Structures are given as C-alpha cells and as structure tokens.
Amino acid sequence: MDHEDVAAESLDHYISLDGYLTRLSSNEPVPGGGAAAGVTGAQAAALIGMVCALSEESQEITTIAAVAYKARQRFIALADADMTNFLALMRLYQTPRGSTPADQRRQQIEAALNDAATPPLEMMALSEELVGPLQTLYARGNSNLVTDTGIAAHMLVTTINASGLNVRINLKSMKDATNRQSILNELQRAEPALAELQSLAQAIGDNL
Secondary structure: OOHHHHOOOOHHHOOOHHHHHHHHOOOOOOOOHHHHHHHHHHHHHHHHHHHHHOOOOOHHHHHHHHHHHHHHHHHHHHHHHHHHHHHHHHHHHHOOOOOOOHHHHHHHHHHHHHHHHHHHHHHHHHHHHOHHHHHHHHHHOOHHHHHHHHHHHHHHHHHHHHHHHHHHHHHOOOOOHHHHHHHHHHHHHOHHHHHHHHHHHHHHHHOO
C-alpha cells in the first residue's frame, strides 16, 4: 500500500480485531504505538462502560457511563489523529533538502513535531479525566466486577506511559525551547493522575 493512501484511514476501517492487529504488526508506518495507546485507552473506557451497565442504576452511574462512552470515541479519534500527524511528519522528513528554503523547512518540521505530540498529550489528559469515575466505580460500582475496574486502571496507566514516550520522542527533535518547556509542563501535569491510577490498581489487587 502506498503510504500516502494511509493518511485518510482510520481505525474504523479495520473490520475485525484481527485486521487491526495484522496491520499493526506489518511493515506499514501506521498504525503504530501511538494508535495502540489510543486503542488501549478506548478499551479502558469501554470497560468502565461495562461496569456501569452491570452496576445498580443511579444518576451517578449513568453520568459515568456517558463520560466513558465519550472518552471511548475520543480515544479512537485521537488514535486516528496520531496516524495522520505521524504520516505528515514522515513526509516532511522525506522531502529532499533544497526543495524548500532551509528556514521554511525547519519551521514546517517544528510545526509537524508539535502536531505529532498533540494526540498523545490529549490521550494523557483524557486518561486523567477517567480517574474520578474509576474511583467512584471502585467504591460504589458492582463489586463482582472489581477486577474489570482494576484492569481499566492498569490500561489507563499504560495509555499515559505509552503516550508519554511518544511525546518525548518528538521533543527530542524540537528546537523551540519555549514550546519544549510548555510540553514538558504538560507531561508533568499527568504525574498525579498516573500515581492515583497506580494506587487504585494496587489497592484493587491487594484486596482480592
């Protein structure tokens, strides 16, 4: 497949789970780790939805279910954006030097690096939004599904850590010190949520 044809693709185009995994394991540039992080986050959100569906109905549970559904959709959209932005960056790197003025090329690459860092940063922020709902489900959700709640927490830990790796690899090539620091600050803001998710997952495991 021509790499440029992939830019218009989304994860919705993979009819089966096996189709997605086959493509993930291929030599094509996308989907890759960024999309996998998004799918992991979407699975966590789907598990939250399942726990809600099997818990005693209340306004609180209904609200969490709605939040989880929106998060699931958003994670997939971010996985798609990650693929699109990565391909755009790759095409810029493949453009022969001298085809555009050096300063212009550097600016284009800097902008593309920033774009490539944006979906994983948003995945981290979206994971943070699900900490409170998960804690509520642990306290008041269906206790028979506590392991599913714990697995969702573990998956969000993975989403945050994986997304952080993708942000940092783009940071390495950025030249704009101000933008680099701003992105580093965003990475640091995810640390409390990461700690809470790890603590929740540990507590669930310890109490089985």
